[in-house]
Amino acid sequence: MTAPAIEVRGLVKTFRTTRALDGLDLTVAHGEVHGFLGPNGAGKSTTIRILLGLMRADSGRAAVLGRDAWSDAVALHRRLAYVPGDVELWPNLTGGEAIDLLGRLHGGQDRARRDELVRRFELDTAKKGRTYSKGNRQKVALVAALSSGADLLVLDEPTSGLDPLMEAVFQEVVGEAKAAGQTVLLSSHILAQVEKLADRISIIRKGAVVQSGTLSELRHLTRTTVEAATATPATGIDTLPGVRDAEADGRHVRFTVDSEHLDGAIKHLGGFGIQALTSHPPTLEELMLRHYGDGDAA
Amino acid sequence: MSTIAPARGGTAPATAGDGPLTGTAALLGLALRRDRLKLPLWITGIAVFVPYFYTVLSVSGSQPGGMRAFAGLVDSPMVLVFTGPLFGFDEITLQRAFLTYTIEFLLGAALMNILLVTRHTRGEEQTGRAELVRAGVIGRHAPLTAALVLALAADAVLGLLMAGAMAGLGFPASSALLFGAGTAATGLVFAGITAFTVQLTEHTKGAAGLAALALAAAWTLRAAGAAQAVEGGPWTWLSPLGWAQLTRVLADERWWPLALSLGLAAAAAAGGYALSARRDLGARLMAQRPGPTSAGPRLRSPFALALRLQRASLLWWAAGMVVVGFVWGSLAGAMRQGMAEAIIGGGEDPALAYLSLMAVFMTVIVGAFTILSAGRLRTEEVRGRAAPVLARPVGRSAWFAAFLATAASGSVGLLALTGLATGAGAALAIGDGALVGELLAASLARAPEPLLLAGLAAALYGFAPRWGWAAWAVLGFGCIARFWGESLHWPGWLMAVSPFNHIPRMPLEGFAPGPVLALAALAAALAALGLYGYSRRDLDG
Numbered sequence: 038m039t040a041p042a043i044e045v046r047g048l049v050k051t052f053r054t055t056r057a058l059d060g061l062d063l064t065v066a067h068g069e070v071h072g073f074l075g076p077n078g079a080g081k082s083t084t085i086r087i088l089l090g091l092m093r094a095d096s097g098r099a100a101v102l103g104r105d106a107w108s109d110a111v112a113l114h115r116r117l118a119y120v121p122g123d124v125e126l127w128p129n130l131t132g133g134e135a136i137d138l139l140g141r142l143h144g145g146q147d148r149a150r151r152d153e154l155v156r157r158f159e160l161d162t163a164k165k166g167r168t169y170s171k172g173n174r175q176k177v178a179l180v181a182a183l184s185s186g187a188d189l190l191v192l193d194e195p196t197s198g199l200d201p202l203m204e205a206v207f208q209e210v211v212g213e214a215k216a217a218g219q220t221v222l223l224s225s226h227i228l229a230q231v232e233k234l235a236d237r238i239s240i241i242r243k244g245a246v247v248q249s250g251t252l253s254e255l256r257h258l259t260r261t262t263v264e265a266a267t268a269t270p271a272t273g274i275d276t277l278p279g280v281r282d283a284e285a286d287g288r289h290v291r292f293t294v295d296s297e298h299l300d301g302a303i304k305h306l307g308g309f310g311i312q313a314l315t316s317h318p319p320t321l322e323e324l325m326l327r328h329y330g331d332g333d334a335a
Numbered sequence: 336m337s338t339i340a341p342a343r344g345g346t347a348p349a350t351a352g353d354g355p356l357t358g359t360a361a362l363l364g365l366a367l368r369r370d371r372l373k374l375p376l377w378i379t380g381i382a383v384f385v386p387y388f389y390t391v392l393s394v395s396g397s398q399p400g401g402m403r404a405f406a407g408l409v410d411s412p413m414v415l416v417f418t419g420p421l422f423g424f425d426e427i428t429l430q431r432a433f434l435t436y437t438i439e440f441l442l443g444a445a446l447m448n449i450l451l452v453t454r455h456t457r458g459e460e461q462t463g464r465a466e467l468v469r470a471g472v473i474g475r476h477a478p479l480t481a482a483l484v485l486a487l488a489a490d491a492v493l494g495l496l497m498a499g500a501m502a503g504l505g506f507p508a509s510s511a512l513l514f515g516a517g518t519a520a521t522g523l524v525f526a527g528i529t530a531f532t533v534q535l536t537e538h539t540k541g542a543a544g545l546a547a548l549a550l551a552a553a554w555t556l557r558a559a560g561a562a563q564a565v566e567g568g569p570w571t572w573l574s575p576l577g578w579a580q581l582t583r584v585l586a587d588e589r590w591w592p593l594a595l596s597l598g599l600a601a602a603a604a605a606g607g608y609a610l611s612a613r614r615d616l617g618a619r620l621m622a623q624r625p626g627p628t629s630a631g632p633r634l635r636s637p638f639a640l641a642l643r644l645q646r647a648s649l650l651w652w653a654a655g656m657v658v659v660g661f662v663w664g665s666l667a668g669a670m671r672q673g674m675a676e677a678i679i680g681g682g683e684d685p686a687l688a689y690l691s692l693m694a695v696f697m698t699v700i701v702g703a704f705t706i707l708s709a710g711r712l713r714t715e716e717v718r719g720r721a722a723p724v725l726a727r728p729v730g731r732s733a734w735f736a737a738f739l740a741t742a743a744s745g746s747v748g749l750l751a752l753t754g755l756a757t758g759a760g761a762a763l764a765i766g767d768g769a770l771v772g773e774l775l776a777a778s779l780a781r782a783p784e785p786l787l788l789a790g791l792a793a794a795l796y797g798f799a800p801r802w803g804w805a806a807w808a809v810l811g812f813g814c815i816a817r818f819w820g821e822s823l824h825w826p827g828w829l830m831a832v833s834p835f836n837h838i839p840r841m842p843l844e845g846f847a848p849g850p851v852l853a854l855a856a857l858a859a860a861l862a863a864l865g866l867y868g869y870s871r872r873d874l875d876g
Contacts (some may be wrong), residue, residue: 054625086466089466089469090469091466092615092618111354111355111357111474111475112353114472114473115472118470119470124463125462125467127365127464130369142471142472143472144471178467
């Protein structure tokens with residue numbers, strides 16, 4: 038276990054006048070689920086295409102499973118599987134044919150696992166590609182990738198077309214892949230999704246990784262926003278441990294709090310008679326705004 | 336394979352034989368699966384014309400004076416422009432007369448190859464499927480190689496099928512094989528050229544368009560060479576469409592001109608490989624200018640949108656038609672001299688007969704624009720781009736009318752430009768300035784023909800949107816009826832079905848308002864019918 042599953046150093050890629058990647062570093066260890074988080078246009082898909090050897094970086098180094106992503110692409114693809122965010126299928130091939138074809142192009146497929154995943158994702162494999170919705174096309178690519186037994190799964194916003202039930206199936210299946218020792222690179226622009234699955238997270242913005250670490254290392258990022266209406270005006274919120282950004286307006290109060298101090302904050306609010314309460318985890322946009330002072334990145 | 340245990344850690348094991356071509360066989364299998372209907376249809380669709388043309392010819396040849404008429408073909412520069420170079424026509428036989436159809440087979444093979452290679456290379460990249468495929472164990476050059484191998488196989492099957500059919504009709508086996516090989520080699524040239532053009536543009540349309548431009552250039556060079564001499568002048572040797580005929584099938588045969596075809600095919604394909612190695616997947620090599628960051632003041636109606644969407648394609652069509660019109664118009668000069676007998680036009684002024692035929696021919700080409708342009712309605716619908724517009728206060732009839740008006744006005748505009756360009760070419764070649772106006776009038780008088788196609792496309796779109804291809808069938812039928820119907824002895828009622836057989840052939844014949852108005856009225860009625868159907872049916876996509 039010498040080299041990491043993915044090791045990227047100083048990646049630069051320019052499209053004519055746009056600098057898509059600007060010295061990007063990324064390390065993914067073997068056997069982990071790594072969340073690759075960033076707003077649209079931050080460079081997630083460009084990074085992934087370089088990792089797949091479909092694009093060549095202007096400078097920098099991209100190693101996958103210890104080998105060069107560009108020059109050893111074909112050999113590497115025996116050991117990785119990929120699901121793009123926008124899956125297109127061949128109009129006159131059925132979903133089942135497409136799954137098997139993609140499995141063969143990868144170099145092998147676990148037939149039993151394939152059938153099981155088709156069942157769990159409730160995919161009708163007898164329909165032609167042209168009749169599938171976006172979500173069903175994505176299921177085809179997911180089944181093909183997840184039944185390939187690849188060491189590394191590269192998933193680029195793989196659930197953008199799935200409904201919440203299928204999203205839950207997807208989370209189970211990724212958990213199983215992790216338990217089987219597969220490494221997963223999961224790109225997304227939704228923090229909550231990555232949070233549930235990822236061991237470690239890298240946040241990318243404007244072509245560079247701005248934050249990388251385990252969930253507990255990034256604990257300060259996972260602050261909960263609380264809005265409440267109380268019977269009497271709540272006081273003393275801003276002095277509570279872990280609370281920040283408190284704003285009070287009569288009987289309405291709004292603040293953010295570290296997850297570990299949430300309990301204390303709610304108990305404190307209880308003393309004023311809670312009449313309405315909403316809370317939500319920070320969105321990516323809020324994170325970007327708060328930590329990098331740059332809302333327009335989202 | 337029941338279980339695949341992921342081998343964890345360390346570096347990936349080197350697998351012997353992994354290279355840029357790994358996976359070609361798998362992709363070839365995929366391509367065959369995708370084309371299992373399309374390709375056999377193309378191949379038999381071309382090859383079936385071997386027995387068809389030959390049978391029809393033997394009917395004409397058996398009539399009194401029939402064979403003498405064949406021998407006279409080479410006396411007409413106009414016939415040569417469309418069929419030359421020709422060999423051995425001083426001792427005419429039925430089999431040699433069949434060779435006047437060679438160009439049709441070469442064009443068919445070229446189109447098959449252009450569309451095939453585009454479909455399996457740039458088409459896959461454009462849709463994003465190539466990304467999914469190339470993430471598998473697929474070498475960098477495997478997709479292009481699979482497409483070219485498929486083209487090679489299709490050409491080989493086509494050539495053998497044609498040779499077999501000819502041998503069955505009594506042609507000497509070696510001549511039949513040479514004819515089939517010439518068609519296959521010409522197809523391969525355009526497979527190679529397309530392998531090059533697909534590297535240049537981001538979309539299949541542009542790539543196929545560039546290859547078609549090369550095909551048009553080859554046709555024009557060959558036509559110019561054929562006008563120089565019966566057996567082909569120097570220009571013929573510069574045209575990939577000329578080489579197959581320069582093998583002199585059935586007259587002092589030689590195989591070596593086909594080496595030129597194979598050489599050009601290989602060189603163009605090699606250029607394609609070299610370019611493809613220098614670019615990222617999905618990227619193009621031709622630069623794209625940045626567009627405007629906000630909409631111009633006039634982009635505010637469905638009609639403005641329809642026009643804006645087709646602006647680039649209209650400009651390309653206009654440029655192409657002007658060039659083609661001018662070149663073909665200027666060939667009228669060659670018709671003046673040394674014509675014993677005009678085969679088409681029967682005895683009248685050969686230059687005017689030629690120009691009136693050109694007016695019909697170019698109207699048919701404009702008809703292709705008309706159908707493509709009217710077809711945008713369907714594209715906008717199935718791609719889901721119509722719905723967001725129709726969800727705004729834009730009525731269906733306004734949307735429908737906008738695209739139809741674009742198709743109609745674009746077609747009429749193209750006809751006017753084509754007429755002017757043809758007239759200018761002819762006027763310069765013959766030295767008669769009046770021809771400009773005459774050709775403009777001749778061209779515009781034919782406007783109801785493409786308008787009828789637009790009306791037909793609209794009616795199909797309104798009632799049977801999945802049958803949009805039927806408009807192409809009518810255009811194809813009209814084209815065949817107009818140019819071959821007479822020599823194929825089609826009955827009068829069958830000829831009358833074609834929309835291209837009613838308007839007088841100006842400037843050879845005089846203007847007649849009757850058929851012009853009748854076709855225009857029919858076109859308007861069909862369009863109204865289409866609107867009625869469209870405003871009542873469900874939207875797809």
